[in-house]
Amino acid sequence: MEAIELKSIISDGLLSFPVTDFNKNGDFNKATYAKRLEWLAPYGASALFAAGGTGEFFSLTGNEYSEVIKTAVDTCKGSVPIIAGAGGPTRQAIAQAQEAERLGAQGILLMPHYLTEASQEGLIEHVKQVCNSVDFGVIFYNRSVSLLNLDSLQQLTEACPNLIGFKDSSGQIDMMTGITQTVGDRLSYLGGLPTAEVFAAPYKALGCPVYSSAVFNFIPKTAMEFYHAIRANDTATTDRLIKDFFLPLIQIRDRKAGYGVSMIKAGAKISGYDAGPVRPPLSDLTPKDYEDLAALIATLGPQ
Numbered sequence: 375m376e377a378i379e380l381k382s383i384i385s386d387g388l389l390s391f392p393v394t395d396f397n398k399n400g401d402f403n404k405a406t407y408a409k410r411l412e413w414l415a416p417y418g419a420s421a422l423f424a425a426g427g428t429g430e431f432f433s434l435t436g437n438e439y440s441e442v443i444k445t446a447v448d449t450c451k452g453s454v455p456i457i458a459g460a461g462g463p464t465r466q467a468i469a470q471a472q473e474a475e476r477l478g479a480q481g482i483l484l485m486p487h488y489l490t491e492a493s494q495e496g497l498i499e500h501v502k503q504v505c506n507s508v509d510f511g512v513i514f515y516n517r518s519v520s521l522l523n524l525d526s527l528q529q530l531t532e533a534c535p536n537l538i539g540f541k542d543s544s545g546q547i548d549m550m551t552g553i554t555q556t557v558g559d560r561l562s563y564l565g566g567l568p569t570a571e572v573f574a575a576p577y578k579a580l581g582c583p584v585y586s587s588a589v590f591n592f593i594p595k596t597a598m599e600f601y602h603a604i605r606a607n608d609t610a611t612t613d614r615l616i617k618d619f620f621l622p623l624i625q626i627r628d629r630k631a632g633y634g635v636s637m638i639k640a641g642a643k644i645s646g647y648d649a650g651p652v653r654p655p656l657s658d659l660t661p662k663d664y665e666d667l668a669a670l671i672a673t674l675g676p677q
Contacts, residue, residue, distance in 0.1 A: 377479040380511035381538035383455055387420025388601040390590035393427035393497040393639050394442055396650035402438050403650060404445050410647050411449045417594040424482055426589050428638055431459040431485060433653040440473055447478040461485025464500050468507040481511035486520035494526045505534035513539030515566065524552045531560050541566040554581030568634050571620050574604045592641030593675040622670055626663055632656040635666060644668045645677060646663040
């Protein structure tokens with residue numbers, strides 16, 4: 375897929391990060407992962423991110439990474455594009471990007487580099503090297519220690535034709551306003567704050583109408599309902615779902631560090647698509663938190 379085609383795909387519609395299935399021993403479970411993707415694909419997401427943050431990218435070995443991406447590409451071929459996570463140190467990110475391209479993914483989401491702070495010059499070189507290593511589209515994930523300023527992003531858009539997207543998890547409104555107003559339609563913009571639905575309306579107002587939904591993993595019907603309501607400026611629907619579901623969901627998420635992923639896996643299990651346990655250093659929901667989540671999901675009705 376040409377980079378410009380991927381840019382068009384991610385400029386409209388709902389995106390999501392499928393969780394990665396593990397068996398009771400913590401090993402990748404290819405069979406249930408494929409079934410998960412087969413279940414989610416028809417609901418209408420524009421693209422799915424395989425081995426993303428919600429997919430526990432940070433815990434996968436090299437061989438597992440290849441198997442996850444290959445399974446996603448093979449399962450979703452002809453139905454929904456697959457964008458692979460890639461990140462960490464520059465050479466690791468390059469190796470993963472090239473492997474994802476070889477396996478048939480349509481692009482990568484460039485996750486943050488590992489641990490250390492970096493200058494803008496260092497980040498520019500990091501992104502350049504990854505972009506130059508592949509032909510398909512690259513989406514930069516503006517998060518954690520990997521934060522680009524406007525000048526750096528402008529330099530990269532001029533130097534890297536296949537840099538086609540910018541996903542923001544910083545929540546810096548002034549920065550995002552400057553980027554969308556200055557860089558314009560050279561890039562596609564994605565909202566990346568956790569529980570993205572709560573931030574969907576303000577990000578849309580900033581010129582960032584697309585976001586990735588983690589809850590699509592277990593309530594895909596409601597996730598699509600919310601997205602269509604945002605598009606239609608149906609505030610009655612979005613206000614109702616935020617008040618009755620998303621705010622209580624955030625309260626559960628915030629009970630323990632790492633629940634942003636653990637809660638999504640628990641939700642998948644509650645919905646009948648058990649993805650197995652999370653891997654350390656994450657921890658699964660306590661029985662009480664699991665019960666509270668199940669009760670909250672039940673209020674939404676069948677998915």
